[in-house]
Amino acid sequence: MSEPSRSARVSLPSATAPEFLAAFALILVAIIAFLFLDEWLAKVDREESRAHAASLYAEGRRLLAVHDVDAASDRFASAVAIERANTRYQVALAEAMLAGGRTQDAEETLRSVMVHAETDGAANLLMARVLVREGRHAEAKAFYHRAVYGRWGADSLSRRLSVRFELIALLDREGAQAEMLAELLPLQDLPSDSVALRRTVGRLFVSAGSPQRGADMLRTILQRSPDDGIAYAGMGDAALALGNFRTARADLAIASRLLPGDTVIAERLALADTLLVLDPMQRGIGYQERAARSRMLLEATVAATERCAGLAPMSAIADSARFLLTPRPSRRGPAVDADQMLGLAAELWAARPSGCPNARSIRERALAILNVRLAS
Amino acid sequence: MSEPITTAATRRTRWAPRLLVLVEDLRRREDRLALVLSLVIGALVGLVVVAFILLTGRLAAHMYPAGGAGWRRILVPTLGALVTGILLVRFFPDARGSGIPQTRAAIFIHDGRITLRTVVGKFVCCAASLASGIALGREGPSVHIGSGIASVVARRLGLSTAQVRWLIPVGASAALAAAFNTPIAAVLFSLEEIMGDLHAPILGSVVLSSTTSWMVLHLVLGDEPLFHVAPYHLVSPWELPVYAILGLVGGLGSVGFVKLLLALRARFSRLPKSTLWVQPMVGGLAVGLLGFVVPEVLGVGYDQVDRVLGGDVVLRFAVMLALLKMFATALCYASGNAGGIFGPSMFIGAMLGAAVGRVAHIALPTTTADAGAYALVGMGTAFAGIIRTPLTSVIMIFEVTRDYTIIVPLMISNLIAFYISQRLQHEPIYEALSLQDGLHLPTGAFRPQAGRLRVSAAIREAPEPLTYDLAVRHALERVHDSALTSWPVADEDRFAGMIRTSDLAAALADGRGDVPVGELLAADTSSGGAGSLRFAHVHGDQPLGQALARMGESRHTVLPVVSRADVRILLGVVTLADVLKAYGMERPAQLPASELARHE
Numbered sequence: 001m002s003e004p005s006r007s008a009r010v011s012l013p014s015a016t017a018p019e020f021l022a023a024f025a026l027i028l029v030a031i032i033a034f035l036f037l038d039e040w041l042a043k044v045d046r047e048e049s050r051a052h053a054a055s056l057y058a059e060g061r062r063l064l065a066v067h068d069v070d071a072a073s074d075r076f077a078s079a080v081a082i083e084r085a086n087t088r089y090q091v092a093l094a095e096a097m098l099a100g101g102r103t104q105d106a107e108e109t110l111r112s113v114m115v116h117a118e119t120d121g122a123a124n125l126l127m128a129r130v131l132v133r134e135g136r137h138a139e140a141k142a143f144y145h146r147a148v149y150g151r152w153g154a155d156s157l158s159r160r161l162s163v164r165f166e167l168i169a170l171l172d173r174e175g176a177q178a179e180m181l182a183e184l185l186p187l188q189d190l191p192s193d194s195v196a197l198r199r200t201v202g203r204l205f206v207s208a209g210s211p212q213r214g215a216d217m218l219r220t221i222l223q224r225s226p227d228d229g230i231a232y233a234g235m236g237d238a239a240l241a242l243g244n245f246r247t248a249r250a251d252l253a254i255a256s257r258l259l260p261g262d263t264v265i266a267e268r269l270a271l272a273d274t275l276l277v278l279d280p281m282q283r284g285i286g287y288q289e290r291a292a293r294s295r296m297l298l299e300a301t302v303a304a305t306e307r308c309a310g311l312a313p314m315s316a317i318a319d320s321a322r323f324l325l326t327p328r329p330s331r332r333g334p335a336v337d338a339d340q341m342l343g344l345a346a347e348l349w350a351a352r353p354s355g356c357p358n359a360r361s362i363r364e365r366a367l368a369i370l371n372v373r374l375a376s
Numbered sequence: 377m378s379e380p381i382t383t384a385a386t387r388r389t390r391w392a393p394r395l396l397v398l399v400e401d402l403r404r405r406e407d408r409l410a411l412v413l414s415l416v417i418g419a420l421v422g423l424v425v426v427a428f429i430l431l432t433g434r435l436a437a438h439m440y441p442a443g444g445a446g447w448r449r450i451l452v453p454t455l456g457a458l459v460t461g462i463l464l465v466r467f468f469p470d471a472r473g474s475g476i477p478q479t480r481a482a483i484f485i486h487d488g489r490i491t492l493r494t495v496v497g498k499f500v501c502c503a504a505s506l507a508s509g510i511a512l513g514r515e516g517p518s519v520h521i522g523s524g525i526a527s528v529v530a531r532r533l534g535l536s537t538a539q540v541r542w543l544i545p546v547g548a549s550a551a552l553a554a555a556f557n558t559p560i561a562a563v564l565f566s567l568e569e570i571m572g573d574l575h576a577p578i579l580g581s582v583v584l585s586s587t588t589s590w591m592v593l594h595l596v597l598g599d600e601p602l603f604h605v606a607p608y609h610l611v612s613p614w615e616l617p618v619y620a621i622l623g624l625v626g627g628l629g630s631v632g633f634v635k636l637l638l639a640l641r642a643r644f645s646r647l648p649k650s651t652l653w654v655q656p657m658v659g660g661l662a663v664g665l666l667g668f669v670v671p672e673v674l675g676v677g678y679d680q681v682d683r684v685l686g687g688d689v690v691l692r693f694a695v696m697l698a699l700l701k702m703f704a705t706a707l708c709y710a711s712g713n714a715g716g717i718f719g720p721s722m723f724i725g726a727m728l729g730a731a732v733g734r735v736a737h738i739a740l741p742t743t744t745a746d747a748g749a750y751a752l753v754g755m756g757t758a759f760a761g762i763i764r765t766p767l768t769s770v771i772m773i774f775e776v777t778r779d780y781t782i783i784v785p786l787m788i789s790n791l792i793a794f795y796i797s798q799r800l801q802h803e804p805i806y807e808a809l810s811l812q813d814g815l816h817l818p819t820g821a822f823r824p825q826a827g828r829l830r831v832s833a834a835i836r837e838a839p840e841p842l843t844y845d846l847a848v849r850h851a852l853e854r855v856h857d858s859a860l861t862s863w864p865v866a867d868e869d870r871f872a873g874m875i876r877t878s879d880l881a882a883a884l885a886d887g888r889g890d891v892p893v894g895e896l897l898a899a900d901t902s903s904g905g906a907g908s909l910r911f912a913h914v915h916g917d918q919p920l921g922q923a924l925a926r927m928g929e930s931r932h933t934v935l936p937v938v939s940r941a942d943v944r945i946l947l948g949v950v951t952l953a954d955v956l957k958a959y960g961m962e963r964p965a966q967l968p969a970s971e972l973a974r975h976e
Binding site for chain 2: 017018019020021023024026027028030031034035037038039041042044045048049052055056077081084
């Protein structure tokens with residue numbers, strides 16, 4: 001219809017006014033009928049599409065479980081194409097991408113998810129995992145925190161807890177004890193019936209450099225279940241970290257008895273035994289024994305450091321140690337010599353180049369523990 | 377109890393006349409009627425097109441269930457094409473093809489008349505055909521359905537022919553806004569392609585209907601875009617030459633596609649009429665066989681486009697899909713299946729763009745964007761090359777992406793594709809399709825001149841045509857007294873072309889006096905040869921300047937004025953003298969008084 005002027009009056013339609021009205025009414029009825037039809041069709045469309053997307057998602061999960069990553073990605077991508085707003089499908093797609101080594105794609109997918117679902121726990125957790133895989137640990141930690149405090153559906157408490165444990169494991173691998181301790185402290189007040197959790201947290205406290213907290217937590221478990229071998233092992237570890245080698249030996253011996261097949265506990269027990277033999281600070285040994293043990297410790301430390309490359313910078317300390325170890329009549333007495341030897345051993349150990357291999361044998365580990373303890 | 381009844385009756389007697397007065401007022405005021413009808417048509421068309429989209433989608437989902445057997449991909453399109461072929465031949469002959477040439481024909485030839493039967497046929501046949509996986513699009517049919525609804529509504533309301541005709545683009549824009557979720561591009565497409573005139577005075581109504589339809593779409597289906605596109609941008613100015621290359625590739629691809637489609641269609645049109653019902657099945661079977669190997673060829677393929685736009689591009693696969701889709705769409709359309717080429721054009725463009733982008737990104741990773749950006753620009757490029765509506769294509773991509781930064785490369789690429797397409801393929805696709813059907817619809821280039829002097833101002837009654845089998849000698853006897861330098865020739869009462877008096881005289885001098893005029897006509901290249909529809913001619917609504925140009929091209933000083941619906945119907949002739957006279961430059965000395973008297 002041409003756009004006439006406001007007052008345009010043109011030739012009348014050939015239909016009479018009632019005919020015109022009737023036709024108009026018919027058109028309005030058609031509009032209403034189509035509105036209902038469209039609503040119904042749209043509802044059917046939504047339901048069928050959702051069901052289809054859900055079946056694709058389920059199939060993708062099944063494929064991912066059997067490590068058919070490409071096929072799983074394909075199913076998840078199809079599910080996402082149907083239901084773009086579904087965060088679960090998008091996260092699953094990113095998960096499949098990560099499993100297939102496509103970390104960059106996974107990151108992009110997750111970033112787009114976070115535009116709309118910034119606080120989604122699963123998305124943040126997966127993003128953290130992607131970043132860990134890419135070696136971007138600092139960023140990953142931030143996403144772990146967002147996941148811990150993010151939105152989770154059902155069973156949110158246990159999910160948050162497992163995220164926190166994953167973060168703690170990362171911190172443990174990094175040796176970031178202070179951060180690890182910060183993550184563990186909120187877990188101190190776990191319910192007393194969560195034995196397994198408390199046991200884990202107790203042992204983690206030991207790793208985080210807070211053995212006393214760990215021991216306290218494990219002790220409460222032992223009060224309720226005195227036959228808990230793992231708790232005893234944890235107590236033994238805590239005692240080792242605290243320098244109470246006798247207590248450690250006793251706890252580890254019980255643990256070994258309760259869990260006879262556990263090689264780690266057996267190894268720890270052997271370590272405790274070695275420490276008890278080497279420790280020059282042990283109470284109850286005579287001054288001669290102390291002097292002998294000090295000499296033995298210094299000799300072992302010199303031998304261990306000599307095996308390291310780049311000994312040159314600490315050759316002065318090593319020379320002093322060798323001089324002290326040379327058999328000659330002492331004017332100062334064995335006690336003074338023992339103190340000097342222990343001081344030199346600790347100094348020499350602390351000055352070891354960073355490239356020195358970690359202690360592997362039980363004796364070397366015992367040496368490391370003792371020197372660190374002497375230095376502190 | 378009697379009192380309330382009396383009151384109700386009184387009320388009824390009061391509001392009924394009021395309503396009639398209101399209706400009468402609405403009928404009398406064309407501006408108000410235009411406003412109301414734009415809203416009503418926009419809403420109705422929007423709802424119908426949404427139903428069409430949903431129904432097609434659901435049907436397709438049921439025909440191709442998840443994990444369905446591979447043989448379905450062969451059987452379903454073949455059977456779908458067979459069923460729709462029968463329906464099209466038996467019940468809905470006007471519902472064949474895309475719908476856009478038919479809509480234009482309705483405006484320019486059939487006084488805006490599209491029947492309800494055609495609308496229903498288009499809806500049913502296209503829904504069945506597209507759901508079965510035929511490689512055609514839904515936008516063209518939607519435009520035809522929308523225009524048809526507008527036509528039916530206008531005629532039901534008893535509007536005049538001119539009003540009915542003006543409402544067609546209103547329905548078309550509403551349909552496209554709902555089908556493609558691009559209301560602005562829908563307005564432009566209606567004006568640029570359907571009307572061929574961006575300055576058409578129906579702009580307001582078209583905008584209103586498009587907006588209403590778009591609102592209906594969002595009301596029912598929500599704010600979900602047709603394609604999900606990442607925010608792309610120009611990485612470096614050095615990328616522009618790559619987009620220019622994309623324009624080149626897109627332009628050549630478009631021309632190849634259009635030529636293939638037209639050639640296949642010409643072949644199919646030469647087959648006997650009795651095979652018309654089975655022809656679509658050829659397209660269905662071919663697309664089925666292709667789909668068996670490469671399922672992405674089936675249907676319009678927007679899922680695949682969406683993936684490519686997201687950057688999920690494998691170079692070889694993109695090239696293969698572009699080529700296969702070109703072939704599948706051309707064959708499906710040419711064989712007479714119901715469906716459009718609007719969507720497939722987008723698909724082809726996206727794949728070509730993705731391929732170019734992938735190569736560019738491999739060669740220049742730091743200075744080029746992701747392949748998805750090129751796929752996006754490629755869509756617009758193919759649209760500009762195939763459909764030849766460059767402005768619509770730019771706006772459409774802008775609406776799809778809602779991102780301004782991609783527009784500059786898009787414009788460069790589009791213009792190159794448009795230029796190449798224009799150079800290598802004279803007629804735009806919809807015009808070429810109309811020409812194949814014997815319909816001579818006005819082109820976009822013609823519309824801006826429409827306000828000037830037209831051929832109808834200089835038309836004169838045609839002289840009695842020479843018959844096709846009349847001997848040259850007798851023909852010359854008949855025409856030698858006339859001042860007309862060319863004479864119409866008819867073959868079985870159907871106009872066949874113009875023959876020059878000088879050619880007749882030359883033939884007689886060569887001793888070919890007994891040769892039939894038809895033979896001479898067939899040898900004349902300017903007449904296009906016997907049976908051709910391409911002899912020099914004009915239409916009554918064309919500008920007079922065009923008649924002059926045609927006279928220059930054909931070396932005829934007398935041109936036939938023929939019907940747009942059938943160029944074999946001679947409406948009159950226009951002579952050089954008449955044209956000059958219409959321009960106020962009379963040449964009375966050249967026409968004898970007897971001749972003038974004869975024609976006046």
